[in-house]
Amino acid sequence: MTVVGNERLSAPADLERLREDLRTRRDPAAKCVRVCIGPGCVAKGAMRLLELFAQAVRQTGADVAVEAKGVGCHGLCDRGPIVIVHPGNPSAALAAGIFYQRVEEPDVAEIFRETVLGGRVVERLLYEDPATSTHVRTADEIPFYKAQKRIALAHCGVIDPASIEDYIAAGGYSALAKALTTMTPEQVLQEVERSGLRGRGGGGFPTGRKWRSCRDAHGEPKYVICNGDEGDPGAFMDRVVMEGDPHAVLEGMAIGAYAIGSSQGYLYVRNEYPLSVERLKGAIGQAREWGLLGKDILGTGFSFDVRINRGGGAFVCGESTALMASLEGRPGEPRAKYVHTVEHGLHDKPTNLNNVETWANVPAIINRGGAWFTSIGTEKSTGTKVFSLVGDVVNTGLVEVPMGITLRRIIEEIGGGVQGGKAFKAVQTGGPSGGCIPAEHLDAQVDFDQLTKLGSMMGSGGMIVMDEDTCMVNVARYFLNFLRDESCGKCTPCREGLAQMLYILDRITHGEGEAGDVERLQAMAVLLEGTALCALGKTAANPALSTIRYFRDEYDAHILEKRCPAKECRGLFRYAIDAEACKACGLCKKHCPADAIAGEKKVLHVIDQEKCTLCGMCFEKCPFDAVLKV
């Protein structure tokens, strides 16, 4: 066996040799157990499963070639923990691996015995297609995966993110080698421009144009930054990419740096993502060891290195100028944008900042060409987009779809529709700066321009499905409250305006709304958009504006009738006991802190509305769902 050893790769040919070597060393008959260690599965105990599988592998005789590895997010988090078993020398039908879902600790022994050693399928752990009630064996047969296309997530769920060898064997760093040896920086730029790639962090600015402005700007040195400060609540796409395929981000950054003429990169990672930091640190260390980062990469004379900074827990630092202030060791306050960061960015030098997902798309574009990328998606929004599909949807998880797919297909086909058979009310996209899109626009295409037209935006990719029980006024209040808390306070419109808007929304949700409140909110929204310093403030009114636009009747019900149609705002609905369903068990009476429930054993219970404080305890405690919100 040729030992490759951890020597620096000093030429592109070395990289190819290493890749060949890694591939041939792999036993084609080897079985492989892939345990998803994405955020959802880990929260459900996947790390323990991985340990148990690794233990089982160690205890297996040398005659069976088998390995167990942790892989990035598979996407179908609702069915986690997910374990995929590749049977080795597989029949074509099972080449994609047998897909086991909701695997628990006691199942490990059975999977190992039956599938890994015995080559038999454990039926009860398979995914059941709800439409046909049949069990399916591989991921490709699951409706959730059928409409998806993975580019940014191509390696997530396939390779071990902690292993650079795995990444290289899967074709990793070939795009960097290609760019450095067969393309000039100008050609790389042109390829990215041709791809039509737009910033995945939310703004949708053409990536190629940004790179060119930075390259053409005067001043040395130039910096590239990866924005991994994924602050939108309800979004975890970047976390999954950083943790599931960290080398793709580094490779994308190195290619960008080559095109722009930079030799120093920064990764700014959110404080709440310690595992992302760990994975990226590991990846940087490995890449340096192999000579894929650092001085004289692959012997081409190009040098580039990356440093990691952790955020401090401030949402506003996702804004590019605030992020740069934070990197300079200052509080993250944005500055006016007419001074462009591509000219005067970090340390006042030309700086190019892109989001994690944007960087992760770059290697595929260089490898397969900009023209290929434009063949996916729509004319003005090319390629794919990763969304975290969450909220009241059946298949919660992470999806990557071609741009231009309709909201309906994402929610109904991939997401499996609304949970619990309830009616769909709205889907919230774009994070706190985005908006709520109602059912009548479900057939709209998902791309940068369409979503903006609907009063929402692409944002970084959070997609939160809300059912009929969600109060849209309260949703607006939630986001305004979030943004009020996260406003840095530098500019007056944002600091004071958001506080005033929240004050009005608080009143409305407490039943103290007055006629004219909606108009006051709208007027302040216009003021904010026109005068706030940064994107946080400029877009902060979107949640209020979009809910007013589509759900004006709910505002009116709160203000004029003092009624919350979704029965979510406390005080704007009442509790009552359903005479049919009440079994007179006495639980509600026992737990009522206000002594407002009358009734005896076997005598129907009744709530005294005068005494009731609307605490909701009876609603929580009733085992028969006999307490109703009316």
Place this chain on the structure above:
Amino acid sequence: MKQAAKRKPADRNLVEAIVARYEGDEGMLIPMMQDLQADCGYLPLDQLRRLASRLEVPMSRLYAIATFYSSFRLAPKGLHEVTLCVGTVCYLKGSGQISEALRKEFQVEAGGTTPDGLFSFHPVNCVGACAVAPVMIVDGEYYNGITLDSARDILRGLSPEEAPAESEAQK
């Protein structure tokens, strides 16, 4: 482990070691303060003073950073570390009410520590595990799909004796 962590707030060489780690680069002030907090559990005043004078920056700048970024703490943390996600999805699934009830029951402010020092409580905006909302993290361990009752049970079951082993992830 527990004792070592307790000694650190007074360790005179700590700041020197941290400053050396970043070659005295003033631009790395935030990472330095993050390291200081990782070692001490919070930002002790003495150490901040030492750091300020070592880098020759005014204390006001350190204070500005410590109060701007929500992850910094100026007071010691509790024995256990409880993070409750109140991001959009968790909120819609009830974590706002859970947060309110827990704060009331355990007499703890958001970002504060219980009177008995048992745990620090941090409601945060999204931990990125939205698919399994609502989520609570206790000493680095995730609990998904929590309810008020289950959250209460978890917190009532916290040991007042034993500090958790500090995991890599928490640093």
